Amino acid sequence: MSNIVFTGIGIISSMGVGREAFWMNCRKAKSGIRKITTFDTSTLKSNIAGCVENFDPSNFMSRKAYRRMSPISRMAVAASVEAIKDSQLNLDVMERERIGVILGTSYGSSSHVEDFYVSLLKDGPRGAQPFLFPETVPNAPASHIAMLHGITGPNSTFCQNAISAENAILYAQNLLSQNLVDVVLVGGAEELSGMLYSCYDAVGVLNKIKCRNDDTIQPILGGGLILGEGAGILVMERLDFALERGAKIYGTLEASVITGGTSAIDHYEVNGEQVARAMYAVLEQADVDPSDIDQIAVSANFSGELDRLEYDQLRIIFEAAKRSLEITPLKYLIGDFGGAGAIIAGASLLSLYHQEPLPTVNVEILKGTSQRTIEWNIHPPRETRFSLMTSTTYGGGSAIVFSKHPESD
């Protein structure tokens, strides 16, 4: 068994602000996909996304602390505050150099990139707004977390599309296993700005749905992406450190793998070879068979291409498990974004800790053709030992196995 465990979770998401709210809605498969109200979508072909609502940063930090922060930084810092509180880490007695902050995001603050550039277009070189510029770097959220908590250990940010948070988790593991740190705040974050949304709309990859206020949203399976936003921060530490301080343990990082594929930059792998390779490798690393896996969180995002390749590969790998394959495409509920892996990891860990399974759909839904509506299955509590999380992005794939920790019994 691996000696790296998770001891704290903070989540800001479209399915709920705060870990408890998120978990309650996650158990019920209550979707966070809604009509966008934060920016104008009238000229676009779509108007739905997994938007975070009712998030008040002042519940997590002082106004002075968040005044100059971008939306992504606010969400990431808020999630870090919740995660640290949950973990009961006492930073005052800790060596802050032995704590790391490692995040993943696709783009960082796209709203600040847009606002700064527009200030330049409008007012010229002498009118560009200096206070907007520092937030345009993708490492701003991780830096704010370090500043707010006075954490001076390793700090880095990974931008690898949909496996950004997964990249962060692997790097955190790299730091912990070399004993360079005792604890890492690891996670992912993304903000949905009008600029980012309109770029995806222009490229033509979004689920083309224009809903009115009172519509029940029925995304088109395989019809294109539904974007989202949010932040998830996990407290990750070595088992000995967690045990010594008597921490509550959500679960263990059993094994993790990232692989590369060789597809073009704006398409997924045709057959998903790289993510299948990641899944086989992670099962081998964790020393478990496909039949030992109790639940599978996948990265299907309504894109068609990705959903279909995940279907094909899961069918091959889990055929031996000889059962009707149930999976959890959480992005169907929170939308797709670079740091989403941290929230999906958080959901997997909450499920292991509470021994309450994630909601599932039948794998056939990933084919996207036979069904129009998504029927979620909600399961009563049952023993769940191994949870697989798999993610695919342009050219890359990842697989992580989390396990229930005996201490949480």
Add this chain to the structure above:
Amino acid sequence: MSTNSFRRVAVTGLGIICSIGESLSRFREALFKGTCGIGPVTLFDTRGYIGPLAAQVKIQDLESFFEPKEIKRVSRCDVLGLIATREALLDSGLSLQQCNREKIGVVLGGGAGGMLSWEKYRRTEWYAERKPRPSLLIASAPCTLTDLIATRYGLKGFRSTICTACSSSATSIGYGFDLIRSGTHETVITGGSEALCELTFAGFNALRLVDPEPCRPFDRSRRGLSLGEGAAILVLEDYVRAIDRGATIYAEVLGYAINADAFHMTSPDPEAMGMSRVMAKALEVAEVSVDRIKYLNAHGTATKINDQMETVAIKRTFGEKAARDLAISSTKSMVGHCLGAAGAVEAVATILALYEQVAPPTIHLDEFDPDCDLDYVPNQSRSLEIDCALSNSFAFGGNNTALVFGRGQGKA
């Protein structure tokens, strides 16, 4: 895992394109000669800025590298990165056909990525000149170059892009080192690329961090940085495998460290604690004592505060005496501040210093500053016996990285 089970990591291939040289050999010549690559910018209009100059690259012979259709789709950042990668792989002498490509990773550091393409899209849209081409948006993610390199060369190992502004590509070299040292990978392509764009140009100008003249690191009259662009790619390999295949070993990566100032988004910690701790930690990981470091490639941006704080940090880490014995240079005086690519460009400069046993100069250093009173190798390179060398990168957000290199055995 005991220390003995760690693999050693060799640098076996280098590729670089920047304002003072569009290939490794030209860069090497210009670097030791002390050539200034900072001048007028033609990529966009720089009238009205406090500092209109930058270190722009002249990209030649694009057609020999890309299909006409491809040229329209790749960003300037990706073009620079792919050119440097081609050179690094050729230079390494690796025969990819004979390698297990699942064991070759690509770990890069990114900066603004395809921002220049996005700006073109946004500007066209803003002035409503015509409908902008959506394909300009495709290459705008920071990880596009990482994916393009893997796709072009069929590399199926680990994939990662680190985005911590000015320390990104230095950290990518560190992560590549980890992947080989732990035995999970045989080879890792690391480094980074950065293209000039209006966003960063206007940003550093708005923060008044730019010198109207070419930058003057450590000089008393310095007024700020000069931005630059370019790409540098390093091929890292398992040392024993590199020796077995008779590769040229430019240098050995001995260790690295990253940390956070946790102080301010754009100003360094006035006590320079983050900077000194990151150097000390890198030396500790590398198991190298301070007296073995003979050359230090400084972050040396030429802002008033950075150069002063970095000097304080070097003294604190090395002690007054060892700090005075160090040959320190800021190669940004020649190539400008290449942001996401800076760490990799400077790692190449550091490795060449080790390989050639010559410390490159800090140019435009004419006036002594009592706050910067170490040996910055002013204006002329110097032959020097260099056993080990250190390269610093400090970023916006207080993200610091230090890399430690040792002398390789050279040509097999």
